[in-house]
Amino acid sequence: MTIKQAQETVDNWIKTHGVRYFSELTNMAILTEEVGEVARVISREYGDQSKKQNENNLDLSNELADVLFVIICLANQTGIDLTQALEKNLAKKTDRDSQRHKNNEKLK
Numbered sequence: 823m824t825i826k827q828a829q830e831t832v833d834n835w836i837k838t839h840g841v842r843y844f845s846e847l848t849n850m851a852i853l854t855e856e857v858g859e860v861a862r863v864i865s866r867e868y869g870d871q872s873k874k875q876n877e878n879n880l881d882l883s884n885e886l887a888d889v890l891f892v893i894i895c896l897a898n899q900t901g902i903d904l905t906q907a908l909e910k911n912l913a914k915k916t917d918r919d920s921q922r923h924k925n926n927e928k929l930k
Contacts, residue, residue: 824905825904825905825908826903826904826905828890828894828904829894829897829898829903829904832891832894832895832898833898836895836898843895843898843899844895846896846899846900849892849895849896849899850896852892853889853892853893853896856885856888856889856892857889859885859888860882860885860886860889862877862880863880863881863882863885864882866880867880867882
């Protein structure tokens with residue numbers, strides 16, 4: 823699935839099952855909540871925090887997909903083409919950081 827197809831798929835899902843998009847502010851709050859859930863999985867699976875009794879089925883892929891879904895919602899409702907935005911962002915990073923990370927002693 824391309825990014826464009828993902829944006830179209832989410833838009834169709836919202837129109838079919840979600841009735842309409844939540845407001846941008848609500849989606850921002852949901853995004854924050856979902857990122858927190860990613861942090862919980864990371865801290866327990868890859869960090870030092872131990873799992874609680876009810877956290878045996880933590881699923882990083884599902885939590886990342888939740889974050890992606892909300893990001894796509896925000897892009898759709900604000901008229902952002904994520905393919906173009908990502909291409910532009912990668913070009914910026916390439917221009918700015920082409921040598922920065924190679925010269926970072928901490929990464930060697």
